[in-house]
Amino acid sequence: MWDYTDKVKDHFLKPRNVGELEGANAVGETGSLSCGDALKLFLKVDENEKIVDATFMTFGCASAVASSSALTEIIKGMTLDEASKITNDDISDYLGGLPKEKMHCSVMGQSALKKAIADYRGIQILEKPGEMVCECFDVTDLEIIEAVKANS
Amino acid sequence: MRIVYTDNNATTKVADEVIEEMLPYFGQFYGNPSSMHTFGDQVDKKIKQARQRVANFINADPNEIIFTSCGTESDNCAIYSALNAFPEKKHIITSNVEHPAINKLYQHLQKKKGYEVTFVPVDKKGLLNLDLLYDSLSDNTAIVSLMWANNETGVLFPIEDIAKKVNKKGILFHTDAVQAGGKVPIDVKQVGVDMLSLSGHKIHAPKGIGVLYVKKGVKFSPFLIGGHQEEGRRGGTENTVSIIGLGRACELATEHLPVMNTRVRELRDYLQTRLLEKIPCSSVNGDLDLRLPNTLSIGFDAVEGESILLLLDREGICASSGSACTSGSLDPSHVLMAMEVPFKSAHGSIRFSLSHYNTKDEMDIIVSALVPAIEKLREMSPFWKDGKVV
Amino acid sequence: MRIVYTDNNATTKVADEVIEEMLPYFGQFYGNPSSMHTFGDQVDKKIKQARQRVANFINADPNEIIFTSCGTESDNCAIYSALNAFPEKKHIITSNVEHPAINKLYQHLQKKKGYEVTFVPVDKKGLLNLDLLYDSLSDNTAIVSLMWANNETGVLFPIEDIAKKVNKKGILFHTDAVQAGGKVPIDVKQVGVDMLSLSGHKIHAPKGIGVLYVKKGVKFSPFLIGGHQEEGRRGGTENTVSIIGLGRACELATEHLPVMNTRVRELRDYLQTRLLEKIPCSSVNGDLDLRLPNTLSIGFDAVEGESILLLLDREGICASSGSACTSGSLDPSHVLMAMEVPFKSAHGSIRFSLSHYNTKDEMDIIVSALVPAIEKLREMSPFWKDGKVV
Ligand SMILES: Cc1ncc(COP(=O)(O)O)c(C=O)c1O
Ligand SMILES: Cc1ncc(COP(=O)(O)O)c(C=O)c1O
Ligand code: FES
Ligand code: FES
Incomplete structure (x- = not known):
């Protein structure tokens, strides 16, 4: 069984900011039913590109739920530029760490956030170099190689 | 507890x-x-x-x-x-x-x-x-x-x-x-x-x-x-x-075999009936008749198994998703995949397996815990809206 | 007993x-x-x-x-x-x-x-x-x-x-x-x-x-x-x-290791000395120094291992000839054969292996039981006459 920190458990059992957000002007979606994990992120962004509210809906394990909940807490009050620098490590750190097998659950948060920001700014996410290996999380083989290098 | x-x-x-x-x-x-x-x-x-x-x-x-x-x-x-x-x-x-x-x-x-x-x-x-x-x-x-x-x-x-x-x-x-x-x-x-x-x-x-x-x-x-x-x-x-x-x-085991096929089977069937009744969009995996008397594998649409198990665990209820041996992995169970159980319920499948030590009372505890757990998870699921899968 | x-x-x-x-x-x-x-x-x-x-x-x-x-x-x-x-x-x-x-x-x-x-x-x-x-x-x-x-x-x-x-x-x-x-x-x-x-x-x-x-x-x-x-x-x-x-x-085991190399070794050495002293034509198998502190393999000429063990067993003493795993077989131990221990003593070899639970008192019981046992068996052995192997 996973060794979840108290913070992870708390965010899983009492997730913050659940549900669709009325008046959201940016939405990011990642994952799918077939993968067993999916996250939909709703943002309300003001004219200064400040995130005034954020909510989520998640289908996934406890880490996925907790990561989504944590993400909304982290980014509320940030500008889009600040938020765009958030990585899955920030989410994991906020939660006091995730089991290594569960790090990918926090990647979903990072990915949904990127898509939401792109959605707000009305830009297509650029084609990335490399071969797409994971549609849901928008991951290429080159990124995996980079990640393995960075983690070792 | x-x-x-x-x-x-x-x-x-x-x-x-x-x-x-x-x-x-x-x-x-x-x-x-x-x-x-x-x-x-x-x-x-x-x-x-x-x-x-x-x-x-x-x-x-x-x-x-x-x-x-x-x-x-x-x-x-x-x-x-x-x-x-x-x-x-x-x-x-x-x-x-x-x-x-x-x-x-x-x-x-x-x-x-x-x-x-x-x-x-x-x-x-x-x-x-x-x-x-x-x-x-x-x-x-x-x-x-x-x-x-x-x-x-x-x-x-x-x-x-x-x-x-x-x-x-x-x-x-x-x-x-x-x-x-x-x-x-x-x-x-x-x-x-x-x-x-x-x-x-x-x-x-x-x-x-x-x-x-x-x-x-x-x-x-x-x-x-x-x-x-x-x-x-x-x-x-x-x-x-x-x-x-x-x-x-x-x-x-020889002594208890008759119990397994009467009392334990009844408990299993009771649990199954109550869950199907109380939780919409739930379905049993596997043939209903050609089946062990103690086993219930049941899928709940649009929610994920680990989350269900953790909510049950908080109430002291021990069950499993897939087999214990594969719970280290993140893949959906190869058994449910082989049966072409749709993704929407395969990921949210839970196995309850009983023994002669179980009681009816315990089945009621499971139902009471599982109904709100599934509701809670569906509330935050992007694949669930207005009482059905989207 | x-x-x-x-x-x-x-x-x-x-x-x-x-x-x-x-x-x-x-x-x-x-x-x-x-x-x-x-x-x-x-x-x-x-x-x-x-x-x-x-x-x-x-x-x-x-x-x-x-x-x-x-x-x-x-x-x-x-x-x-x-x-x-x-x-x-x-x-x-x-x-x-x-x-x-x-x-x-x-x-x-x-x-x-x-x-x-x-x-x-x-x-x-x-x-x-x-x-x-x-x-x-x-x-x-x-x-x-x-x-x-x-x-x-x-x-x-x-x-x-x-x-x-x-x-x-x-x-x-x-x-x-x-x-x-x-x-x-x-x-x-x-x-x-x-x-x-x-x-x-x-x-x-x-x-x-x-x-x-x-x-x-x-x-x-x-x-x-x-x-x-x-x-x-x-x-x-x-x-x-x-x-x-x-x-x-x-x-x-870590705690007891020092005991093994002091008290248990002393017990083993005491048993070895007493047996060699009291029983003529007996000899230790294996190097005396490069040896576990708890083990004594000792051969008695002109008698057979199983007979010795059964006589010891009557006194409640548990030991073995060869290894337990091969005791189902009647062959002499492949280990003693490999060491070219002569047949006359290989067949009459007994292994005593001690633990920290053993006491000096028990070593004395073994000596008291073994001396007459070997005598008795030698009396009926065709390979023993006038206090020596023939
Ligand atoms: C069908 C089946 N076969 C084999 C095994 C393996 O048994 P064991 O865990 O004792 O190795 C199990 C259970 O773990 C099982 O359910
Ligand atoms: C040297 C040695 N190796 C291996 C074994 C085998 O151990 P086990 O009986 O646990 O299989 C034994 C004892 O039986 C042994 O003495
Ligand atoms: S999101 Fe599926 S294992 Fe965590
Ligand atoms: S998680 Fe869906 S393709 Fe990778």
Whole structure:
């Protein structure tokens, strides 16, 4: 069984900011039913590109739920530029760490956030170099190689 | 907190009667059964008794019983023995819903040892495609191995019919009866299998003890090579305490078999009915009739299994998603995938597996905990809206 | 009748402290450590503790410890793993005094699998011919396996020196330390072996639990294929209770090691001196110095081992002739034969193997029983006349 920190458990059992957000002007979606994990992120962004509210809906394990909940807490009050620098490590750190097998659950948060920001700014996410290996999380083989290098 | 234990297909409580039978053999009668002294010999006698009890349990002869260290060893041993018996035959058959002890071994034999493997598929109810099975039998087939009962869904394969057909072609037949033991009657003489695996910890004996039944006359070659134990068929000092416990557990399992098929089955059915009634978009995995009396695999659309389990765990309820052995992995269960259970419910499938220790009261506790848990998870699921899957 | 147990190389009493540590895990904390619930998880935590304790015992890292079902499985697993790691190498090396778990396996590999096997001989004192060993190393050698301590004579091989030389040639080195554990200090980091086998029931843990140490970085391939247990290196639900017991036994073994080398050694030496003194034409088998502190193999000319054992048994004294594993056979011990112990004393050789539970008082009981027993048997022996062998 996973060794979840108290913070992870708390965010899983009492997730913050659940549900669709009325008046959201940016939405990011990642994952799918077939993968067993999916996250939909709703943002309300003001004219200064400040995130005034954020909510989520998640289908996934406890880490996925907790990561989504944590993400909304982290980014509320940030500008889009600040938020765009958030990585899955920030989410994991906020939660006091995730089991290594569960790090990918926090990647979903990072990915949904990127898509939401792109959605707000009305830009297509650029084609990335490399071969797409994971549609849901928008991951290429080159990124995996980079990640393995960075983690070792 | 009160524990509601409904994970008996993963492992069971060691029965008090079994503990009592075992205890003196740790610190008091600890001799080696092979020794040339009365002190060791009394343990040997006790092991003979245990062997007889295990034999009685499945209507075998005592010398057809080989004690192993677990169901996995029994499975591995059976397959390797067959391959050694027929070194020229390079084709082996199994289903696509076996336990990893068979499934992973077959994959290994396919990838590393040049064997041609047929994984006979099951249908949506988890029932075996018998036509494909029989069509795949050939002169080149060394062994067919099929589980008696599936650990995740409880679905039963028609082992007796299959054994007859496979034997008629002169092909060895092994069945993994680890989940069948203690839940349905097993009579090896009637069923006519060549080899059969059991595991102690599924029938209220300790973990780490197994049985391989090998029919008299079936050519056998040992898997663990060492001393003369088990008549030279399995080296290693006997796990005396657990063997003695297993003997007692087999007696108890025979006693409890009627209960399993009445009271336990009723509890299972009660739980099933209540959950289907109270939780919309839920569905049972596997054939409703050809199924172990203690097992309920049930899927809840648009939610994910681990989250359900953790919410149940907070209420002291022990259940599982997929098999315990694969819970380290993040993939959906290969059994449910093989049955083409739709993704929307496969990911949210939970297995409840009961024993005669369970009570009706406990079933009510499960229902009371599960209904709000699923509701809560659906509230945050992006695939659930207005009471249905989107 | 009072039992005088001096057959600790065959198996040991499970220590009270070990029983105490294990008991709650049968009927109370019986969950599957792989399960997704706190009930199973608490067992997982306890197993982690046990793994750390076992690792401490031999100065290994916890993830270098693989739990197996016995010493025999550890031995088999080590050899097969090496052969799988180097499928192109067809030569393997061992000694001619190994336990059947290695000896019989090597014979099998020689006869059935086309391996070329070197059985390095020992001398009359049971010491290994190191020159022959080193000369036999070749590019084609997949593995060298040598026991740390001999189960029959207690003779110690210079494992550290050998490991260094074998490793220098890039050849894998395994040692069967089943008899060394708890009797001499084991530090895998210092000794530098690649793999090492232990068995619980030789150190006051239950029968049916073993350890294979595999040095970090050594290529490993599993023997038992199944679930993801032991990080995918050994399938099968964990033998939780025995693993937990073994952890405690390893702690105790460390505590008792000094006693083994003082009090127990003194007892053994006392018994040896008294017997040699009181019984003419008796002689110790094996080197007197390079020997386990608890083991005495002693031969009495012109009498036969089984008869001696039965007379001792009548007085409640437990000892053995040869190893327990081969006592089913009538051949003289292959170990004593390899040492060219003359027939006249090989057949009349008895092994006394002590533990820290033994007392001086018990040594006196043995002497008092053995002196008349040997006299009685010699009186009826055709090879004994007027106080000497004829
Ligand atoms: C040297 C040695 N190796 C291996 C073994 C086998 O251990 P087990 O009986 O646990 O399989 C024994 C004892 O039986 C032994 O003395
Ligand atoms: C169907 C089936 N076969 C084999 C096994 C393996 O048994 P063991 O865990 O004793 O190795 C199990 C349970 O784990 C099982 O459910
Ligand atoms: S989101 Fe699926 S395992 Fe965490
Ligand atoms: S998680 Fe869906 S494709 Fe990778």
